[in-house]
Amino acid sequence: MTSTPLPVGASLRGWLDHLQRSGRLTLTNPDVDLRFGVAGVANRLDGISASVFPAPGGHPVPIVSGLLSQRSWMAEAAGVEQSELITRFEDACLNPVPSEETSHAPCQQLVHHDVDLEKQLPIPTHNEHDHGAYITAGLLIARRPDTGVQNVSIHRLQVSGPNRLGALLLPRHTLAFFAEREREGADLDIAIVVGVDPLTLMASQAIVPIDHDELEISGALRGAPLTVTKCVTNSVRVPAEAEFVLEGRLLSNVREPEGPFGEFPQYYGERAERHVIEIDALTQRESPLYHTIVGGGLEHLLLGGIPREASFLSHLKRSFPCVRDVHLSRGGTCRYHLYVQLETPKPGEAKNVILGAFATHYDIKHVTVVDIDVDVHDPTEVEWAVATRFQADRDLVVVAGSQGSKLDPSTADGFGTKMGLDATVPTDAPEMRFTRIRVPGQQEIHLDKVAAPAPGDWHERATSHGQPATAALTLTSTEGFT
The missing domain is CATH 3.40.1670.10 (UbiD C-terminal domain-like)
Structure with a gap:
């Protein structure tokens, strides 16, 4: 018995290879500036090509960006036609596949307990008035200690110190998990995963009930369990094939200034007192890639949009x-x-x-x-x-x-x-009032059989009465509509 092959989007490196083979991966010159340079190039290529930045700002870790900046690319990653993408995602949300745990994970090949984020990670500054460097493609995974239920989401994460991040938590499941712990005066254990496969990226944005682990939606999208591993310093489970994992805690009763940051509405999220994360350890692959999402770009917009469409469709159809x-x-x-x-x-x-x-x-x-x-x-x-x-x-x-x-x-x-x-x-409208105009048979016409690009002697042919128009416009092997 042969197993069904995984969709091409089930692996980050496999997806990058796929984009390269199809002419949608751009390799930049080394040493593109981390401050605005990476974002500027990524924006110029937005929706056209994914980008790989060797030695960005002189940092040894390459950056990748623009992985999913077209709706059709998301469908490709999931192994379906574009018209089937929403249905496929909806089905994955309704039929999650439990993850499979391993103790031998590539994401833990190297372990750092002494964390200095900007030395160990090539974190860019994207937009003009951003407060500074931000982790933008980090999947924040929170775990309820009493039930083991996890939540996966993406938040903007401001680098505020060597092992400190400011976080904007909007009123969704991560904030609900944290509020439970903060009422008890306790921190919430979390992990921030950077560099995951496209299917897990998409799954992180699903709108599902609070007791659903989005990593299991990733498993459903790939048609097989996602392999996860337990963090080194806490009990959070993370994708085993990830590039980087930042293990830490959302700090109880601590708020610090965060922002501004260029957001998806094409404006800046303002500076305010917000939640704080302290990083206890950083684990990584031996030769990692760092993924960044440029704020307000197509990848940012579509990653939030497509999975939400599937969740909204499912929700509305029930009622x-x-x-x-x-x-x-x-x-x-x-x-x-x-x-x-x-x-x-x-x-x-x-x-x-x-x-x-x-x-x-x-x-x-x-x-x-x-x-x-x-x-x-x-x-x-x-x-x-x-x-x-x-x-x-x-x-x-x-x-x-x-x-x-x-x-x-x-x-x-x-x-x-x-x-x-x-x-x-209106349901009581007369039948013909809102009947759309239509030319019968229009869609069934085969243009390559009746028409072609006009030749240089088009006027002579158009006014010729000695031959049928179809004969005058016979296609050659090099002419025709596509």
Whole structure:
């Protein structure tokens, strides 16, 4: 019996090799500056190519960036067609695969108990007004000591000292775990994992109940258990194949200044008193790679957007069978604007879907619901539906005084207003009023059989009455539409 091969995204180094073979990996000159240089090059290549930076700023550890900066790349990593990506992720969230533990992990080939973050890691400074160097692609793994339940998430982590990090913890599961420990006057053991495979990166962003370990979603995406290992100084389990692991504690009753930092809304998260992590040990591979995500870049946006779409779709379909598809638009920072496609909603149901969408996650600010004939992945289609099917006095939903994103600068520390647009066809509308125009047979036309790029004598051929147009435009082996 032969085992099913793992998706190409199940290995960081395997994924980089795959990108190289397909012409999507760029190797820079050595010694690109850690301050703005790495981010500048990565942004210029954003969505085109992943980047490898040898000896960045003279540091011996190379940096990689831009691993997942296209929606299609995420589908490739998971081994599915782009149209199947959300369904695949949704299935992984619903059917997690428990991890498999090992005591022989590449991520612990070298162990450092004397930690100096900026000497041991090539940590870049990305945007102009960032306070300094930030770890941006670190998976923060927290473990409840009483139940062993883990949570995986990504937070911006400011280097505040040789073994000290400032952390922005938004009101989600990591903060809930920490609040339990802080009420007892105790620290929360954590690990920060840098340099993991694309599937684990994607899994870390799943929106699932608090008792779900996102590492098990990674196992489901790969079709096999993710191999994990116990940390050296605490009981947190981390991916065994990771490049670096920072083992430490979220400190109880300690807050220190953190920020500003360039965030996904394309603005800076402000400076404020925030949580603090103390690092007790650093473990690594013998020849590691350091992954960084440039704040506000495509990798940043899509990593948060695609997994959330799958989670939101699953959540909404449980309550509303008419829901068919969802999309978090790039113009809405892949967080704030949600488009929802419905099939034959009942009277008033579209507005219920809007309210249900607000409840999926506090980040959702504007929801637009459309009919099955509108492609929610095409912003022009959605705008067309709003332009021709929406009337504000009839179809607008406004929820004032609600919790939103603290990173949205238009809110008062996250307190703001949400808006829904019902851009579906009114259920009592006459049949022809909203019937879309259509040319019968248009999609079945084979362009390569009826047309070709115009030759130099196009005018003579176009006005010739002695031969059929199709014969005049016969394709050669080197001409044709692709």
